Amino acid sequence: MAHGASAVANTVHLEFPSLPENVGFARAAVALFASRLDFTLDELEEIKVAVSEAVSNVVVHAYPEGPGPVRVEATVTPQGELVVRVADQGRGIEDVARACEASFTTRPGEHLGLGLTFINEYADRLEVNSAPGQGTVVTFTKRPQMAAVHRE
Numbered sequence: 242m243a244h245g246a247s248a249v250a251n252t253v254h255l256e257f258p259s260l261p262e263n264v265g266f267a268r269a270a271v272a273l274f275a276s277r278l279d280f281t282l283d284e285l286e287e288i289k290v291a292v293s294e295a296v297s298n299v300v301v302h303a304y305p306e307g308p309g310p311v312r313v314e315a316t317v318t319p320q321g322e323l324v325v326r327v328a329d330q331g332r333g334i335e336d337v338a339r340a341c342e343a344s345f346t347t348r349p350g351e352h353l354g355l356g357l358t359f360i361n362e363y364a365d366r367l368e369v370n371s372a373p374g375q376g377t378v379v380t381f382t383k384r385p386q387m388a389a390v391h392r393e
């Protein structure tokens with residue numbers, strides 16, 4: 242069994258309003274939770290960036306009327322993978338495939354449209370579930386690469 246993994250999934254939840262000052266909290270909390278797995282410092286850095294980008298997207302895009310709820314769920318699976326889910330109940334995304342394209346943004350001039358691209362780059366798997374008016378759920382999975390080497 243991989244270091245830090247156990248027979249059952251271990252899940253923690255964070256819930257907070259979509260205020261910019263909470264991005265750093267989510268980023269640090271998930272990185273601390275993830276550090277029980279055999280991630281390298283570079284991989285932990287990538288996890289931090291991915292969490293920041295997903296939570297920042299809720300802060301910037303989800304709730305045009307003012308802050309709304311963000312729920313972050315982090316799981317260490319029995320297989321020793323990290324699964325992070327960032328969910329909001331905001332405006333949702335009209336065209337998810339387009340939103341995932343590099344440089345696509347609905348806030349040109351202010352944003353570069355690279356957040357989802359970074360998450361996709363740094364995670365082993367990225368899933369974006371969203372529909373207009375239905376909120377958005379971004380889920381990404383990451384495995385420590387060292388663990389993969391050890392298994393061989």
Ligand SMILES: Nc1ncnc2c1ncn2[C@@H]1O[C@H](COP(=O)(O)OP(=O)(O)OP(=O)(O)O)[C@@H](O)[C@H]1O
Pocket residue numbers: 294298299301302303329331332333334340341345346347348352353354355356357358377
């Ligand atoms: N949680 C969300 N709720 C609503 N729309 C979202 C959400 N996350 C992403 N989007 C939409 O997807 C687009 C692409 O997101 P992405 O993070 O790649 O770029 P960005 O946030 O516009 O720019 P950057 O991340 O570089 O600052 C956004 O412009 C926005 O329209």
Ligand SMILES: [Mg+2]
Pocket residue numbers: 294297298355356357
């Ligand atoms: Mg973004």
